Amino acid sequence: MTLAETARAVRAGERSAREIVDEHLALIADRDGALHAFNHVMTDDARAAADEVDRRVAAGDDPGSLAGVGVALKDNMCTRGVPTTCSSRILEHWHPPYDATILSRLAAAGAVMVGKTNLDEFAMGSSTENSAFGPTCNPHDPTRVPGGSSGGSAAAVAAGFVPAAFGSDTGGSIRQPAALCGVVGVKPTYGRVSRYGLVAFASSLDQIGPFAASVEDAALLFEVVAGHDPLDSTSVPEPAPSVVDGLGDGVEGLRVGLTKEFVEGADADVVARVEEAARALEKAGAIVSEASVPAAVYGLSAYYLIAPAEASSNLARYDGVRYGLRVDGDDITDMYTATRAAGFGAEVKRRIMLGTYALSAGYYDAYYGQAQRVRTLIIRDFEAAYADHDLLLGATSPTTAFEIGAKTENPLTMYLSDVFTIPSNLAGHPAISVPYGTGDDGLPVGVQVLAPALAEPLMFRAAAALERSLS
Amino acid sequence: MTTVVDTDWEMVIGLEVHCELSTQTKLFCGCRNAFGDEPNTNVCPVCLGLPGSLPVVNERAVEYAMRIGEALHCTVEPSIFHRKNYFYPDMPKDYQVSQYDMPINARGWLELPDGTRIGITRAHMEEDTGKTSHVGGGGRIHDAGYALVDYNRAGVPLVEIVSDPDIRSAAHAKDYVDELRAILSAIEVSDVKMEEGSLRVDSNVSVRPAGSSEFGTRCEIKNLNSLRSLVHAIEYEARRQIQLLQDGEQVVQETRHWNEEEGRTHSMRSKEEAFDYRYFPEPDLVPVEPSAEWLDRVRASIPVLPAERRAALAAEAGTSSTADVAVVIDRGLDRLVRAAITAGADPERVVTHAVHNLAHETAANLEPEKLASLVKLETDGTLTATQAKKVLAEMLEHGGDPASIAAELGFEAMDQDALMSVVDQLVADNPAEFDRLKSGDQKVMGFFVGQAMKATQGKADGRVVTALLRERASS
Numbered sequence: 001m002t003l004a005e006t007a008r009a010v011r012a013g014e015r016s017a018r019e020i021v022d023e024h025l026a027l028i029a030d031r032d033g034a035l036h037a038f039n040h041v042m043t044d045d046a047r048a049a050a051d052e053v054d055r056r057v058a059a060g061d062d063p064g065s066l067a068g069v070g071v072a073l074k075d076n077m078c079t080r081g082v083p084t085t086c087s088s089r090i091l092e093h094w095h096p097p098y099d100a101t102i103l104s105r106l107a108a109a110g111a112v113m114v115g116k117t118n119l120d121e122f123a124m125g126s127s128t129e130n131s132a133f134g135p136t137c138n139p140h141d142p143t144r145v146p147g148g149s150s151g152g153s154a155a156a157v158a159a160g161f162v163p164a165a166f167g168s169d170t171g172g173s174i175r176q177p178a179a180l181c182g183v184v185g186v187k188p189t190y191g192r193v194s195r196y197g198l199v200a201f202a203s204s205l206d207q208i209g210p211f212a213a214s215v216e217d218a219a220l221l222f223e224v225v226a227g228h229d230p231l232d233s234t235s236v237p238e239p240a241p242s243v244v245d246g247l248g249d250g251v252e253g254l255r256v257g258l259t260k261e262f263v264e265g266a267d268a269d270v271v272a273r274v275e276e277a278a279r280a281l282e283k284a285g286a287i288v289s290e291a292s293v294p295a296a297v298y299g300l301s302a303y304y305l306i307a308p309a310e311a312s313s314n315l316a317r318y319d320g321v322r323y324g325l326r327v328d329g330d331d332i333t334d335m336y337t338a339t340r341a342a343g344f345g346a347e348v349k350r351r352i353m354l355g356t357y358a359l360s361a362g363y364y365d366a367y368y369g370q371a372q373r374v375r376t377l378i379i380r381d382f383e384a385a386y387a388d389h390d391l392l393l394g395a396t397s398p399t400t401a402f403e404i405g406a407k408t409e410n411p412l413t414m415y416l417s418d419v420f421t422i423p424s425n426l427a428g429h430p431a432i433s434v435p436y437g438t439g440d441d442g443l444p445v446g447v448q449v450l451a452p453a454l455a456e457p458l459m460f461r462a463a464a465a466l467e468r469s470l471s
Numbered sequence: 472m473t474t475v476v477d478t479d480w481e482m483v484i485g486l487e488v489h490c491e492l493s494t495q496t497k498l499f500c501g502c503r504n505a506f507g508d509e510p511n512t513n514v515c516p517v518c519l520g521l522p523g524s525l526p527v528v529n530e531r532a533v534e535y536a537m538r539i540g541e542a543l544h545c546t547v548e549p550s551i552f553h554r555k556n557y558f559y560p561d562m563p564k565d566y567q568v569s570q571y572d573m574p575i576n577a578r579g580w581l582e583l584p585d586g587t588r589i590g591i592t593r594a595h596m597e598e599d600t601g602k603t604s605h606v607g608g609g610g611r612i613h614d615a616g617y618a619l620v621d622y623n624r625a626g627v628p629l630v631e632i633v634s635d636p637d638i639r640s641a642a643h644a645k646d647y648v649d650e651l652r653a654i655l656s657a658i659e660v661s662d663v664k665m666e667e668g669s670l671r672v673d674s675n676v677s678v679r680p681a682g683s684s685e686f687g688t689r690c691e692i693k694n695l696n697s698l699r700s701l702v703h704a705i706e707y708e709a710r711r712q713i714q715l716l717q718d719g720e721q722v723v724q725e726t727r728h729w730n731e732e733e734g735r736t737h738s739m740r741s742k743e744e745a746f747d748y749r750y751f752p753e754p755d756l757v758p759v760e761p762s763a764e765w766l767d768r769v770r771a772s773i774p775v776l777p778a779e780r781r782a783a784l785a786a787e788a789g790t791s792s793t794a795d796v797a798v799v800i801d802r803g804l805d806r807l808v809r810a811a812i813t814a815g816a817d818p819e820r821v822v823t824h825a826v827h828n829l830a831h832e833t834a835a836n837l838e839p840e841k842l843a844s845l846v847k848l849e850t851d852g853t854l855t856a857t858q859a860k861k862v863l864a865e866m867l868e869h870g871g872d873p874a875s876i877a878a879e880l881g882f883e884a885m886d887q888d889a890l891m892s893v894v895d896q897l898v899a900d901n902p903a904e905f906d907r908l909k910s911g912d913q914k915v916m917g918f919f920v921g922q923a924m925k926a927t928q929g930k931a932d933g934r935v936v937t938a939l940l941r942e943r944a945s946s
Binding site for chain 2: 076077078084086091094096097098100195196197198199200202203204230231232233234309310312313316317319321322323332336356359360361364368
């Protein structure tokens with residue numbers, strides 16, 4: 001059943017939102033002990049919200065296009081009165097006094113918030129192993145990671161706990177776990193979805209987007225949450241575009257570039273799936289040719305300067321003074337040190353130190369400044385590629401889901417998981433990961449469709465065509 | 472004008488003035504911007520820096536900053552915000568959103584009442600911090616038991632106005648701040664109250680041998696809570712630096728704290744201990760790029776500024792002193808004074824009344840024509856200065872026409888003969904004092920004028936009495 005069908009049934013009074021949410025809660029209670037997709041299940045709030053939807057339907061009101069749809073939110077989005085931990089000890093007991101914009105929009109459309117999902121601490125990681133509360137397992141194979149950092153949201157949808165979830169994507173944190181869990185994951189254009197209430201990791205890269213079982217569901221979720229928000233100065237000053245309507249329009253005549261830099265270095269089985277996807281689009285009428293974004297190969301290096309630099313500043317506020325964990329000390333400096341030493345995990349500390357160094361007097365230009373120049377180069381190379389192509393195609397992740405613990409010893413191998421997804425964040429462009437078959441190990445493979453800024457309608461159209469080619 | 476503390480040395484002073492803008496709401500959120508409210512009542516997720524919150528620039532604050540730029544003859548430019556990173560409990564995000572290498576206002580100047588021009592390096596926007604009170608142990612930072620923080624001030628819009636190192640004396644530093652206050656007040660962007668912290672001054676001070684064109688090593692002095700401390704701290708600091716250099720020692724570049732009770736500055740932190748603020752562009756905000764139309768509107772809204780008003784008044788005020796003209800401007804009485812002069816009154820007499828007998832509030836309903844009539848009664852000898860003052864007081868209190876008030880009070884000019892006989896009598900009664908006057912002791916003149924006033928119940932014209940006595944004494 002699609003989200004639209006669920007919402008239609010609820011709006012028509014054929015199904016009750018309460019019954020639907022109880023099914024989600026029962027599944028989670030039964031199976032999430034083993035997977036750990038959720039940090040916090042909002043049992044009472046979810047039931048109350050569902051009852052409210054049913055009450056409105058009974059009263060003749062229309063609760064909206066997501067009436068009764070159960071949604072999971074990554075635990076770095078603020079939910080009033082509900083723990084928002086970022087999977088960090090430092091925010092373990094923090095209850096925000098306000099709701100993120102995305103939450104208000106979902107609630108206004110009749111969606112029912114079911115819980116908060118696990119992530120790599122402060123969204124820093126590619127496997128959800130950096131959570132202070134323990135890793136999340138991949139529903140396709142519990143010995144494997146779900147990807148990350150939005151691993152909990154991806155796993156929750158893949159396991160069928162909820163039909164919809166939201167994550168945040170700073171360097172691939174929606175698309176990579178979507179690929180590893182075999183679900184659809186969308187990173188919209190930077191600024192398309194309000195960041196108000198999303199706990200910042202790297203502000204110039206962070207973007208919220210949906211996870212769903214199908215492109216159509218993802219498109220509907222996107223339409224509900226996208227659009228200008230006066231509370232986010234960086235949000236695109238335009239209403240949300242319509243994307244659902246064009247899903248069936250096909251790819252006839254679209255110029256698709258199979259991009260060298262987004263397949264090179266990927267495992268052979270992953271490359272094979274991308275090539276099959278290219279052929280499928282061709283068969284559907286697209287004009288497929290080779291494309292290149294040469295500067296994309298510097299993306300990873302630039303990203304690991306820009307993202308930590310911004311993070312070092314964004315995470316300064318966790319100092320024990322106003323909220324969150326406080327470990328007392330002899331004086332204020334002592335208190336800061338003890339609090340941050342106890343509150344942050346190793347990867348977060350590593351990135352704060354990297355970023356602090358990159359911004360230091362005398363190093364700024366060589367590191368942060370240089371990384372910003374690379375960012376400009378990448379944008380220029382994307383522009384050149386889009387002069388000849390409407391869309392670009394590549395792999396989402398170089399590998400399928402890896403074993404839990406396989407990459408925790410060497411952070412650099414972990415960082416390489418995001419090599420194909422990072423360039424879109426640096427450019428601010430949208431991209432979507434669509435499940436496309438499996439690897440030699442039988443685990444899901446994701447194919448990535450990349451589009452120019454604000455070209456989500458085209459991106460969703462091609463993703464829908466890819467999805468159809470599998471059936 | 473260049474003042475030296477010591478003929479061999481010259482002071483070089485640059486001032487950083489933080490001005491809180493008097494907008495209704497804060498710089499990046501909708502919280503009330505008010506002084507003196509119950510602590511932590513004007514706060515929200517944004518100004519508390521809660522996780523996930525984002526800033527949105529207050530357009531009115533940008534407009535106020537643009538007004539400041541226009542009033543200080545700066546170029547108003549497209550600007551961006553940066554983050555200035557350092558840990559402090561009263562700074563909710565542990566970074567301050569400020570402007571760095573692309574400030575909204577660059578390169579301007581301000582003219583002091585004596586005509587000296589002080590360059591303005593920049594005037595940029597930033598957010599204020601909260602306020603920390605150290606509790607226990609006498610309120611000092613080091614022995615306090617704990618600290619309380621009020622975040623009502625966090626996020627209040629500030630404009631930091633940085634002068635060039637063009638100031639050469641403590642007196643000029645005071646004049647600069649006075650003038651700046653007058654300007655900020657005239658353009659209605661700030662309460663400019665040093666005692667409430669809506670105007671805060673830090674001073675960079677260095678000294679150099681007189682005649683040298685190179686700068687010495689400077690120290691930044693903080694905690695200047697009044698104009699008095701500004702003057703004292705600069706003078707103290709210059710003497711300290713001169714002493715060091717005369718003793719063959721070096722001035723260390725550092726930040727120094729002014730201790731009002733002890734009357735001296737002491738070291739806060741040296742250049743080596745200075746923070747590395749790790750400035751980088753604030754990614755949560757977009758560039759501020761005021762349109763040409765907006766800038767035109769702001770430019771058109773700037774009222775005539777104190778310097779121009781001073782010049783206009785000086786041109787009409789005859790031989791009135793620069794200081795008196797400045798007082799008239801400060802009190803906002805220039806419109807009244809100039810109108811009275813235009814109505815035909817003697818310029819110096821009008822200015823004298825404004826300086827000695829009028830205040831901004833009391834003169835609010837005084838019509839310039841009536842002030843002019845009063846002055847005319849004075850200059851034609853109908854009223855003495857003392858009588859005119861009384862008539863004016865009555866006019867301010869109850870209104871009315873000066874001539875009829877004078878008549879009601881029984882003021883009429885004494886004729887010359889009557890006054891002459893009063894003077895003759897005084898000379899006869901006070902021979903010793905008259906001898907001193909004859910020997911050139913002018914101080915005793917006041918005595919005679921006073922006695923003449925007493926004898927005539929204030930009807931005598933002091934100037935006429937003086938003239939008559941001079942005549943007697945020199946004959």
